[in-house]
């Protein structure tokens with residue numbers, strides 16, 4: 001059951017306390033409570049996702065990224081690599097965490113990414129082959145709500161319809177634009193090959209978008225893992241508006257630091273949860289300094305912060321079938337909303353991206369520029385291109401299309417630290433964007449490649465003009481464009497990275513236990529040792545699915 005007020009909770013003694021009812025937290029809560037002998041309390045700082053229209057209607061996602069009660073409202077410190085700009089780091093402050101307000105794009109990354117996880121942690125359990133069953137436990141492949149013929153748009157062999165979280169092809173594809181994109185793969189098959197399914201472990205190529213959408217509505221960890229068939233379990237309690245501020249009752253058991261519960265705040269009052277036995281998941285770890293005494297010496301906490309820079313290229317086009325016409329025309333907008341209300345179909349049933357492409361930089365070009373390959377392996381992309389029939393109102397009144405260019409394996413690293421002893425103050429977030437030359441180089445190479453794509457004959461009568469003259473720009477001018485327009489893909493990971501059991505760096509062991517502690521695990525996106533070469537929610541779900549199994553195994 002979900003509770004809003006601590007006084008409604010039946011008790012404050014649980015076997016497991018999960019800090020944060022986010023993407024990963026709700027997976028762990030669901031899987032642990034499959035065992036009726038385990039009692040679980042999820043403490044979520046944010047508010048309910050119930051009835052929040054902007055979280056339900058896929059097209060409305062952008063509305064959620066404004067400052068509001070649904071947001072932690074974080075920004076980075078000034079970024080030297082972005083000419084001193086700060087960038088926004090949205091994080092959801094609601095049940096479901098970022099799965100309740102993310103872009104819903106479903107990409108697993110490459111098999112190489114997970115094989116690198118396995119190699120670096122020394123645990124083959126993190127390899128692609130061993131994780132595939134967990135992808136299948138998570139994914140409930142769902143036909144798109146318009147029931148269009150999906151043959152040739154995905155490979156059923158790499159999907160599962162037995163999981164919990166809905167994944168589907170878009171039900172609305174902006175056909176004029178999307179057809180030009182697909183036509184380009186036929187006209188430029190060597191440089192831009194078609195990939196039937198980017199979630200097969202081999203993402204290279206261009207293919208149709210898959211999203212965490214079911215029946216024309218967002219599927220989040222709150223709507224799926226805490227869905228009606230699970231939330232009434234007697235052993236599963238979720239408390240909203242409860243921000244955890246401290247781990248308490250520390251003691252040493254068998255030489256390892258153990259905690260007896262957590263302290264959390266609701267409505268200005270502090271409460272304590274005391275487990276009889278169990279694990280506790282922790283998010284922001286307090287660092288030494290600022291008068292806070294450190295119980296565990298783990299210098300890697302908050303380091304290795306990794307996020308993927310993204311910037312946009314746009315073109316004005318000779319077509320009114322674009323998102324801009326929909327956003328700027330009240331009649332069309334109202335019609336689309338009425339259609340969604342009637343049948344959950346139409347443009348509002350999708351989030352506006354039509355296809356994605358993944359490609360590698362040429363190894364010789366990398367080597368001749370003295371860069372080593374930052375990717376996880378030869379089937380792993382360096383760059384993602386996201387296609388959208390919109391320039392998101394950047395040129396009001398014009399019809400435009402755009403691509404988002406994402407540097408998938410940034411070498412730049414940042415940190416997440418604190419500068420206050422008040423646990424309710426915001427952390428200091430530095431994503432370190434474009435502080436490594438190879439990241440900027442990757443961006444430049446991607447621009448050149450994308451400009452060639454839009455030269456394919458199919459675009460000739462469709463494109464009017466590029467927005468900005470990047471084609472005739474020098475490398476220095478391209479660098480300035482990238483530095484001045486880059487923002488976050490919102491894929492911040494890695495600040496509590498897993499490493500091998502005997503490694504002298506890292507925060508958690510391969511079984512996700514905090515190093516030097518017992519009964520304390522971190523199960524969320526912060527444990528990625530490297531970012532995967534795609535969007536991060538599928539990897540987070542899979543880490544949580546396996547993490548839950550590791551906990552169950554330890555307590556059976």
Ligand SMILES: Cc1cc2nc3c(=O)[nH]c(=O)nc-3n(C[C@H](O)[C@H](O)[C@H](O)COP(=O)(O)OP(=O)(O)OC[C@H]3O[C@@H](n4cnc5c(N)ncnc54)[C@H](O)[C@@H]3O)c2cc1C
Nearest residue numbers: 020022023024045097098102103104105244525535536537
């Ligand atoms: C705007 C945006 C768009 C994105 N788009 C995509 C996309 O299209 N595709 C994709 O694959 N990935 C996307 N991502 C990334 C992806 O959603 C995240 O990587 C993933 O959801 C992270 O999951 P998590 O469980 O680690 O954290 P979260 O889902 O953020 O969960 C953390 C939860 O913990 C709560 N919490 C934090 N501190 C405390 C505390 N002290 N006490 C109690 N509760 C606390 C938070 O309120 C939150 O609910 C996007 C992210 C954002 C923000």
